[in-house]
Amino acid sequence: MAVLVVILFVAICLFFNLLGVVSLFRFPDVYTRLHGATKCTTFGTLFAAFAVIAHSVARYFATGEVRFLVLIIHTLVAAGARVRNAYATCPHQGNSPPKGGLMPHRPRAPHGAMGKALADGDGHACH
Numbered sequence: 001m002a003v004l005v006v007i008l009f010v011a012i013c014l015f016f017n018l019l020g021v022v023s024l025f026r027f028p029d030v031y032t033r034l035h036g037a038t039k040c041t042t043f044g045t046l047f048a049a050f051a052v053i054a055h056s057v058a059r060y061f062a063t064g065e066v067r068f069l070v071l072i073i074h075t076l077v078a079a080g081a082r083v084r085n086a087y088a089t090c091p092h093q094g095n096s097p098p099k100g101g102l103m104p105h106r107p108r109a110p111h112g113a114m115g116k117a118l119a120d121g122d123g124h125a126c127h
Helices: 002-026 030-063 066-088 112-119
Strands: none
Touching: 002 030, 030 066
């Protein structure tokens, strides 16, 4: 059963990475090509990480070897670093959202940095 889950995750990964390659050839200019390729390959990489985690969990419970547990933890840490980098490099220059932000209403009570940025009328919380 675990092998089927891993094969499914790898197939989804390959499908989205293939879509990223197709976007390099089909989109009209360099910016839309980059956008399509990075969106698809990021989603494909997510499913590659899922495949590694599924395989490691199955092998850990089958053999009890600690190295598969270390691989699971390493994959989770690497995925978290990728997400943190995506938020840290949020594009807010040039193509920034409108002054009121993307939300049609303001939050009732600002919480944390994101709520404070939206309440201040900044429009986005990427700083």
